[in-house]
Amino acid sequence: SSELTQDPAVSAALGQTVRITCQGDSLRSSYPRWYQQRPGQAPTLVFYDKNKRPSGIPDRFSGSTSGDTASLTITGAQAEDEADYYCNSRDTSGDHWVFGGGTKVTVL
Amino acid sequence: QLVQSGAEVKKPGESLRISCQSSGYRFTSYWINWVRQRPGKGLEWIGKVDPNDSYARYNPSFQGHVIISTDKSTSTAYLRWRRLNASDTAIYYCARLDSTWPWGQGTLVSVSS
Numbered sequence A: 001s002s003e004l005t006q007d008p009a010v011s012a013a014l015g016q017t018v019r020i021t022c023q024g025d026s027l028r029s030s031y032p033r034w035y036q037q038r039p040g041q042a043p044t045l046v047f048y049d050k051n052k053r054p055s056g057i058p059d060r061f062s063g064s065t066s067g068d069t070a071s072l073t074i075t076g077a078q079a080e081d082e083a084d085y086y087c088n089s090r091d092t093s094g095d096h097w098v099f100g101g102g103t104k105v106t107v108l
Numbered sequence B: 001q002l003v004q005s006g007a008e009v010k011k012p013g014e015s016l017r018i019s020c021q022s023s024g025y026r027f028t029s030y031w032i033n034w035v036r037q038r039p040g041k042g043l044e045w046i047g048k049v050d051p052n053d054s055y056a057r058y059n060p061s062f063q064g065h066v067i068i069s070t071d072k073s074t075s076t077a078y079l080r081w082r083r084l085n086a087s088d089t090a091i092y093y094c095a096r097l098d099s100t101w102p103w104g105q106g107t108l109v110s111v112s113s
Helices: none
Strands: A009-012 A018-023 A033-037 A044-047 A061-066 A069-074 A083-090 A097-099 A103-107 B002-004 B008-010 B016-022 B032-037 B043-050 B055-058 B066-071 B076-081 B090-095 B107-111
Touching: A009 A018, A018 A083, A018 A103, A044 A061, A069 A083, A097 B043, B002 B090, B008 B016, B016 B032, B016 B107, B032 B066, B032 B076, B043 B066, B055 B066, B076 B090
Parallel strands: A009 A103, B008 B107
Antiparallel strands: A018 A069, A033 A044, A033 A083, A061 A069, A083 A097, A083 A103, B002 B016, B016 B076, B032 B043, B032 B090, B043 B055, B066 B076, B090 B107
16 A cells, blocks of 8 residues: 655635645556545535546646656646645555545635 | 435444446446545545445445445445444545546445444
8 A cells, every 4th residue: 555645735816826736656666546526515526537628628627747746736726726635546556546635725 | 316215313233235326328338436525524434435346445444344335227336334333423425536537425324333
Protein backbone atom coordinates (compact mmCIF):
# COMPACT_ATOMS: atom_id res chain seq x y z
CA SER A 1 0.00 0.00 0.00
CA SER A 2 1.00 3.65 -0.16
CA GLU A 3 -0.11 7.10 0.91
CA LEU A 4 -0.95 10.30 -0.92
CA THR A 5 -0.22 13.60 0.82
CA GLN A 6 -2.06 16.84 0.13
CA ASP A 7 -1.91 20.27 1.73
CA PRO A 8 -5.00 20.73 3.93
CA ALA A 9 -6.03 24.08 2.47
CA VAL A 10 -5.23 26.65 -0.21
CA SER A 11 -6.85 29.93 -1.13
CA ALA A 12 -6.78 32.37 -3.99
CA ALA A 13 -8.54 35.50 -5.11
CA LEU A 14 -11.34 35.26 -7.64
CA GLY A 15 -9.85 34.90 -11.11
CA GLN A 16 -6.42 33.93 -9.88
CA THR A 17 -4.65 30.58 -10.24
CA VAL A 18 -5.00 27.81 -7.67
CA ARG A 19 -2.53 24.95 -7.55
CA ILE A 20 -3.19 21.80 -5.50
CA THR A 21 -0.45 19.24 -5.04
CA CYS A 22 -0.44 15.53 -4.22
CA GLN A 23 2.65 13.55 -3.30
CA GLY A 24 3.17 9.81 -3.09
CA ASP A 25 5.29 6.94 -4.38
CA SER A 26 2.38 5.48 -6.35
CA LEU A 27 2.41 8.56 -8.59
CA ARG A 28 5.71 7.40 -10.10
CA SER A 29 3.80 4.62 -11.88
CA SER A 30 0.17 5.72 -11.92
CA TYR A 31 -1.44 8.98 -13.00
CA PRO A 32 -3.75 10.39 -10.36
CA ARG A 33 -7.42 11.10 -10.63
CA TRP A 34 -8.70 14.37 -9.15
CA TYR A 35 -12.11 14.71 -7.55
CA GLN A 36 -14.03 17.81 -6.55
CA GLN A 37 -16.47 17.53 -3.68
CA ARG A 38 -18.85 20.34 -2.85
CA PRO A 39 -20.64 20.31 0.54
CA GLY A 40 -23.37 17.70 0.71
CA GLN A 41 -22.53 16.18 -2.67
CA ALA A 42 -20.78 13.08 -3.91
CA PRO A 43 -17.29 13.57 -5.37
CA THR A 44 -17.08 14.44 -9.06
CA LEU A 45 -14.12 13.58 -11.30
CA VAL A 46 -12.50 16.73 -12.75
CA PHE A 47 -9.21 15.44 -14.20
CA TYR A 48 -7.58 12.08 -14.88
CA ASP A 49 -4.82 10.26 -16.72
CA LYS A 50 -2.05 12.42 -18.17
CA ASN A 51 -4.28 15.16 -19.54
CA LYS A 52 -7.98 14.28 -19.64
CA ARG A 53 -11.06 16.12 -18.43
CA PRO A 54 -14.45 14.41 -18.25
CA SER A 55 -17.18 15.83 -20.40
CA GLY A 56 -18.58 19.04 -18.94
CA ILE A 57 -15.54 19.98 -16.86
CA PRO A 58 -14.27 23.48 -17.72
CA ASP A 59 -10.87 23.74 -19.37
CA ARG A 60 -9.63 25.94 -16.53
CA PHE A 61 -8.90 22.62 -14.77
CA SER A 62 -5.60 21.05 -15.77
CA GLY A 63 -3.19 18.53 -14.31
CA SER A 64 0.44 17.52 -14.40
CA THR A 65 2.73 14.95 -12.82
CA SER A 66 6.48 14.94 -12.24
CA GLY A 67 8.17 12.15 -10.32
CA ASP A 68 6.19 11.48 -7.17
CA THR A 69 4.22 14.73 -7.23
CA ALA A 70 1.06 15.60 -9.12
CA SER A 71 -0.70 18.93 -9.40
CA LEU A 72 -4.18 20.10 -10.23
CA THR A 73 -4.30 23.69 -11.45
CA ILE A 74 -7.37 25.91 -11.67
CA THR A 75 -6.54 28.80 -13.96
CA GLY A 76 -8.88 31.68 -13.27
CA ALA A 77 -10.65 30.29 -10.21
CA GLN A 78 -14.38 30.92 -9.97
CA ALA A 79 -16.61 31.06 -6.91
CA GLU A 80 -18.13 27.70 -7.83
CA ASP A 81 -14.69 26.09 -7.64
CA GLU A 82 -14.70 26.48 -3.88
CA ALA A 83 -14.77 22.87 -2.68
CA ASP A 84 -12.67 20.02 -1.34
CA TYR A 85 -10.35 18.34 -3.83
CA TYR A 86 -8.99 14.81 -3.53
CA CYS A 87 -6.29 13.03 -5.47
CA ASN A 88 -6.70 9.30 -6.00
CA SER A 89 -4.57 6.61 -7.58
CA ARG A 90 -3.82 2.93 -7.49
CA ASP A 91 -1.31 2.07 -4.79
CA THR A 92 2.20 0.80 -5.50
CA SER A 93 0.92 -2.78 -5.81
CA GLY A 94 -1.59 -1.68 -8.43
CA ASP A 95 -4.26 -3.75 -6.74
CA HIS A 96 -5.70 -1.28 -4.25
CA TRP A 97 -6.77 2.35 -4.46
CA VAL A 98 -5.71 5.19 -2.20
CA PHE A 99 -6.96 8.75 -1.63
CA GLY A 100 -5.12 11.84 -0.52
CA GLY A 101 -6.33 13.57 2.61
CA GLY A 102 -8.03 16.33 0.61
CA THR A 103 -7.41 20.04 0.05
CA LYS A 104 -9.99 22.66 0.88
CA VAL A 105 -9.97 25.38 -1.76
CA THR A 106 -11.27 28.81 -0.81
CA VAL A 107 -11.88 31.43 -3.49
CA LEU A 108 -11.72 34.86 -1.91
CA GLN B 1 -25.81 5.20 -13.05
CA LEU B 2 -25.20 3.90 -9.54
CA VAL B 3 -28.16 4.22 -7.19
CA GLN B 4 -27.64 3.50 -3.51
CA SER B 5 -30.04 2.44 -0.79
CA GLY B 6 -31.39 4.93 1.72
CA ALA B 7 -30.08 6.22 5.02
CA GLU B 8 -29.85 3.83 7.95
CA VAL B 9 -29.97 4.35 11.72
CA LYS B 10 -28.59 1.46 13.73
CA LYS B 11 -27.43 0.54 17.22
CA PRO B 12 -23.94 -0.74 18.06
CA GLY B 13 -23.72 -4.48 17.57
CA GLU B 14 -26.41 -4.63 14.92
CA SER B 15 -25.85 -5.92 11.41
CA LEU B 16 -26.44 -3.99 8.21
CA ARG B 17 -26.27 -4.37 4.46
CA ILE B 18 -26.40 -1.40 2.09
CA SER B 19 -26.71 -1.65 -1.66
CA CYS B 20 -25.62 -0.04 -4.92
CA GLN B 21 -27.68 -0.85 -8.02
CA SER B 22 -26.08 -0.33 -11.43
CA SER B 23 -27.71 0.51 -14.73
CA GLY B 24 -26.70 1.81 -18.15
CA TYR B 25 -23.68 -0.43 -18.66
CA ARG B 26 -22.68 -4.09 -18.52
CA PHE B 27 -22.49 -4.76 -14.79
CA THR B 28 -19.89 -7.50 -15.06
CA SER B 29 -17.42 -5.37 -17.00
CA TYR B 30 -16.23 -3.12 -14.17
CA TRP B 31 -15.18 -3.58 -10.58
CA ILE B 32 -17.31 -1.73 -8.02
CA ASN B 33 -15.54 0.11 -5.20
CA TRP B 34 -16.81 1.26 -1.82
CA VAL B 35 -15.54 4.47 -0.21
CA ARG B 36 -16.14 5.78 3.32
CA GLN B 37 -16.38 9.40 4.42
CA ARG B 38 -16.72 10.04 8.12
CA PRO B 39 -18.34 13.31 9.21
CA GLY B 40 -16.09 16.22 8.30
CA LYS B 41 -13.31 13.90 7.13
CA GLY B 42 -11.75 12.73 3.88
CA LEU B 43 -12.35 9.81 1.56
CA GLU B 44 -11.15 6.31 2.46
CA TRP B 45 -11.08 3.37 0.07
CA ILE B 46 -12.73 0.33 1.67
CA GLY B 47 -12.38 -2.24 -1.08
CA LYS B 48 -13.55 -3.43 -4.46
CA VAL B 49 -15.42 -6.35 -5.94
CA ASP B 50 -15.40 -8.09 -9.31
CA PRO B 51 -19.08 -8.47 -10.27
CA ASN B 52 -18.29 -11.58 -12.30
CA ASP B 53 -17.64 -13.73 -9.26
CA SER B 54 -17.89 -11.48 -6.18
CA TYR B 55 -14.12 -11.74 -5.69
CA ALA B 56 -13.29 -8.87 -3.36
CA ARG B 57 -10.14 -7.03 -2.34
CA TYR B 58 -9.99 -4.98 0.85
CA ASN B 59 -8.07 -2.14 2.40
CA PRO B 60 -6.30 -3.85 5.33
CA SER B 61 -7.89 -1.27 7.64
CA PHE B 62 -11.34 -2.68 6.80
CA GLN B 63 -10.51 -6.35 6.26
CA GLY B 64 -12.57 -8.58 8.54
CA HIS B 65 -15.01 -5.82 9.50
CA VAL B 66 -16.96 -5.54 6.25
CA ILE B 67 -17.91 -7.86 3.42
CA ILE B 68 -18.35 -6.73 -0.17
CA SER B 69 -20.41 -8.82 -2.56
CA THR B 70 -22.51 -8.64 -5.71
CA ASP B 71 -25.67 -10.12 -7.21
CA LYS B 72 -25.38 -10.36 -11.00
CA SER B 73 -29.07 -11.09 -11.41
CA THR B 74 -29.96 -7.62 -10.10
CA SER B 75 -26.74 -5.75 -11.05
CA THR B 76 -26.30 -4.83 -7.41
CA ALA B 77 -23.26 -4.52 -5.18
CA TYR B 78 -23.47 -4.76 -1.41
CA LEU B 79 -21.49 -3.63 1.62
CA ARG B 80 -22.25 -5.58 4.78
CA TRP B 81 -21.36 -5.40 8.46
CA ARG B 82 -21.99 -8.21 10.94
CA ARG B 83 -21.50 -5.96 13.96
CA LEU B 84 -21.61 -2.20 13.67
CA ASN B 85 -19.90 0.17 16.06
CA ALA B 86 -20.19 3.91 16.52
CA SER B 87 -17.06 4.56 14.46
CA ASP B 88 -18.86 3.18 11.40
CA THR B 89 -21.01 6.32 11.32
CA ALA B 90 -20.27 7.78 7.90
CA ILE B 91 -21.46 8.28 4.36
CA TYR B 92 -20.64 5.33 2.13
CA TYR B 93 -20.25 5.71 -1.61
CA CYS B 94 -20.04 3.14 -4.37
CA ALA B 95 -18.01 4.04 -7.43
CA ARG B 96 -16.30 2.75 -10.54
CA LEU B 97 -12.90 4.27 -9.83
CA ASP B 98 -11.37 3.18 -13.13
CA SER B 99 -13.82 5.15 -15.25
CA THR B 100 -15.51 8.53 -15.53
CA TRP B 101 -18.82 7.04 -14.41
CA PRO B 102 -20.52 9.17 -11.71
CA TRP B 103 -20.42 7.89 -8.16
CA GLY B 104 -23.48 6.72 -6.30
CA GLN B 105 -25.27 9.41 -4.30
CA GLY B 106 -24.03 8.02 -0.99
CA THR B 107 -25.71 6.19 1.89
CA LEU B 108 -25.62 7.77 5.35
CA VAL B 109 -25.13 5.20 8.10
CA SER B 110 -25.63 6.42 11.67
CA VAL B 111 -24.69 4.13 14.53
CA SER B 112 -25.62 5.25 18.01
CA SER B 113 -26.97 3.76 21.20
